[in-house]
Amino acid sequence: MNSQVIKVGMLGGTFDPIHHGHLRSALEVREALGLDRLHMIPAPQPPLRGVPQVSAEQRLALLKTGIGATPGLYADCRELRRAGPSYSIDTLAELRAEYGEQARLVMIIGFDAFLRLPQWHRAGDLLSLAHLVVMARPGYQAPWPEELNELVGSFEVEGANSLMQRPSGGVLMLTLPSMMAISATYIRERLSEGKSVRYLLPEAVEEAIQEKGFYQHFSQHDE
Numbered sequence: 001m002n003s004q005v006i007k008v009g010m011l012g013g014t015f016d017p018i019h020h021g022h023l024r025s026a027l028e029v030r031e032a033l034g035l036d037r038l039h040m041i042p043a044p045q046p047p048l049r050g051v052p053q054v055s056a057e058q059r060l061a062l063l064k065t066g067i068g069a070t071p072g073l074y075a076d077c078r079e080l081r082r083a084g085p086s087y088s089i090d091t092l093a094e095l096r097a098e099y100g101e102q103a104r105l106v107m108i109i110g111f112d113a114f115l116r117l118p119q120w121h122r123a124g125d126l127l128s129l130a131h132l133v134v135m136a137r138p139g140y141q142a143p144w145p146e147e148l149n150e151l152v153g154s155f156e157v158e159g160a161n162s163l164m165q166r167p168s169g170g171v172l173m174l175t176l177p178s179m180m181a182i183s184a185t186y187i188r189e190r191l192s193e194g195k196s197v198r199y200l201l202p203e204a205v206e207e208a209i210q211e212k213g214f215y216q217h218f219s220q221h222d223e
């Protein structure tokens, strides 16, 4: 492969709030794929759940605090500039236009999000814009429902090297070394009960949450 070709990742999320499950996964997936940049992009209106109580601006601020100066990870506010549901296909189209046709563009999602992929907006078009990398997550495992095979069945590849041979269109299932059973739901739940969230998320994020008084009331994020 041409060593000049840029490798870009996108990890979208509600990040309500950002936690070590997101951050450690982002760092390890960047290493595993040799990504030059990984855009972490908060969704103002995640399409398959209710609008979060904490605003997109505030979730973005927590994300920035969580990332700090970590090399290669970028808090990307592009979805805050769009109205309506935060569809990933629109975000990928923007990134593709910015980085060009030859860039290796990778959409990264956890296994829980993968299970709902058939419900995504224009799900059948995602792989024409990017590769899909699915991170294992404790509590969620294969096999997956038959309808997912129609989307990803014939696109699965063996490893990061074969994925990076072309700009888009491959699917890679990845088990990262430090798989973590941390979820934002668990963090919101504990905060609403006045319990400690220490070590589940960066201390600076915890301090910012306490200072602002976020998550004192539990939000389940049901559809």
Ligand SMILES: Nc1ncnc2c1ncn2[C@@H]1O[C@H](COP(=O)(O)OP(=O)(O)OP(=O)(O)O)[C@@H](O)[C@H]1O
Binding pocket: 012, 013, 014, 015, 016, 020, 021, 022, 025, 108, 109, 110, 111, 112, 113, 135, 136, 137, 179, 180, 181, 182, 183, 184, 185, 186, 221
């Ligand atoms: N601990 C984790 N390990 C691997 N992937 C994760 C982890 N937590 C979240 N992800 C993935 O990161 C992306 C953004 O996650 P999201 O912001 O919804 O966090 P969450 O912890 O799943 O939130 P919630 O509990 O509110 O549903 C999704 O693709 C999700 O699957």
Ligand SMILES: O=C(O)c1ccc[n+]([C@@H]2O[C@H](COP(=O)([O-])O)[C@@H](O)[C@H]2O)c1
Binding pocket: 011, 012, 013, 014, 015, 041, 042, 043, 045, 046, 047, 048, 049, 086, 087, 088, 089, 113, 119, 120, 121, 122
């Ligand atoms: O494009 C879609 O239709 C779509 C449907 C569900 C989720 N997403 C994106 O997937 C990411 C994770 O979403 P969530 O709800 O699991 O936090 C976030 O970036 C969402 O915008 C995107």
